[in-house]
Amino acid sequence: MEASVTNMLRDKGFKVTPQRLAIYSVLAATKSHPSAEMIFNDLQTLYPTMSLATVYKTIDILREIGLVQVLNAGEDCFRYDANTDDHPHIRCMSCGRVDDMDGVDVSGFVHTVSQTTSYQVTGQQFYFYGVCPDCQGKISSN
Amino acid sequence: MEASVTNMLRDKGFKVTPQRLAIYSVLAATKSHPSAEMIFNDLQTLYPTMSLATVYKTIDILREIGLVQVLNAGEDCFRYDANTDDHPHIRCMSCGRVDDMDGVDVSGFVHTVSQTTSYQVTGQQFYFYGVCPDCQGKISSN
DNA sequence: CTATGTGCAAAATGTTTGCAGACGA
DNA sequence: TCGTCTGCAAACATTTTGCACATAG
Numbered sequence: 600m601e602a603s604v605t606n607m608l609r610d611k612g613f614k615v616t617p618q619r620l621a622i623y624s625v626l627a628a629t630k631s632h633p634s635a636e637m638i639f640n641d642l643q644t645l646y647p648t649m650s651l652a653t654v655y656k657t658i659d660i661l662r663e664i665g666l667v668q669v670l671n672a673g674e675d676c677f678r679y680d681a682n683t684d685d686h687p688h689i690r691c692m693s694c695g696r697v698d699d700m701d702g703v704d705v706s707g708f709v710h711t712v713s714q715t716t717s718y719q720v721t722g723q724q725f726y727f728y729g730v731c732p733d734c735q736g737k738i739s740s741n
Numbered sequence: 742m743e744a745s746v747t748n749m750l751r752d753k754g755f756k757v758t759p760q761r762l763a764i765y766s767v768l769a770a771t772k773s774h775p776s777a778e779m780i781f782n783d784l785q786t787l788y789p790t791m792s793l794a795t796v797y798k799t800i801d802i803l804r805e806i807g808l809v810q811v812l813n814a815g816e817d818c819f820r821y822d823a824n825t826d827d828h829p830h831i832r833c834m835s836c837g838r839v840d841d842m843d844g845v846d847v848s849g850f851v852h853t854v855s856q857t858t859s860y861q862v863t864g865q866q867f868y869f870y871g872v873c874p875d876c877q878g879k880i881s882s883n
Numbered sequence: 884c885t886a887t888g889t890g891c892a893a894a895a896t897g898t899t900t901g902c903a904g905a906c907g908a
Numbered sequence: 909t910c911g912t913c914t915g916c917a918a919a920c921a922t923t924t925t926g927c928a929c930a931t932a933g
Binding site: 609614615616634635636651652655656675676677 | 921922923924925931932933
């Protein structure tokens, strides 16, 4: 996995730096869809001198070479996902977490919808909103 | 239509002001899903003294009473839609326009997906990305 | 060695807030 | 009249940019 990031960067003419590998590692190791600031905070211990600007610049490269996808689940910031498969996301309106919705096959729906539009469809993003299991528990126990 | 906005506002304890009616009118009269700034610009001629802050505050009220829905199709700003029906949106990656995808029944897909998650689902938003008919023409003729 | 990348600080952008005067009910 | 609303300006949060120094290749 790490090796392939190195190769992907080199192949596209980007230099391989510790910062870039570290930022990708954070994204690859989590399912929490962190924002730039969350990534930055995660790296403060290991890379205390890293700047937020570097996080943004690196994410832009990772997106460009197809290693991360960009999410906006209606928040005031973007979140990033190293899982670039087509999968819906769901945000808890109570605690704000954003989860993957695995095991949902979107291809049939996407195909059907693509037929009904005069656009040439190149991609899509599905967001669901609701209350996560943890917050359901908190609400019912209050 | 206008009358119902008046009533909706009054019923919820909000005052009816020319600014609020004007902002809703702009949204109700268009399918272009304007951002706050686009609404503000639209109203410059008729309401030269209106402030952007008023646009934001009003939109928040309209959202709260269910008269508009908030969109974020991956841009750096929010867009607003007075059509609160469940319908997907599609953004042209070339010119940036955001269109409705009418005539798509999402209920079956939503129902299926809702079954597969432990979240309690309360809503959803589907965004497609592609190239609009106008831009397809431009690209092929260049 | 050279071109690209990093980190910092400043700028830009979109949105929110506080408050004095205006106005709807 | 009274409480809410407007418009302004300042504050805020996120993201982008410019540039001197550092570093990958």
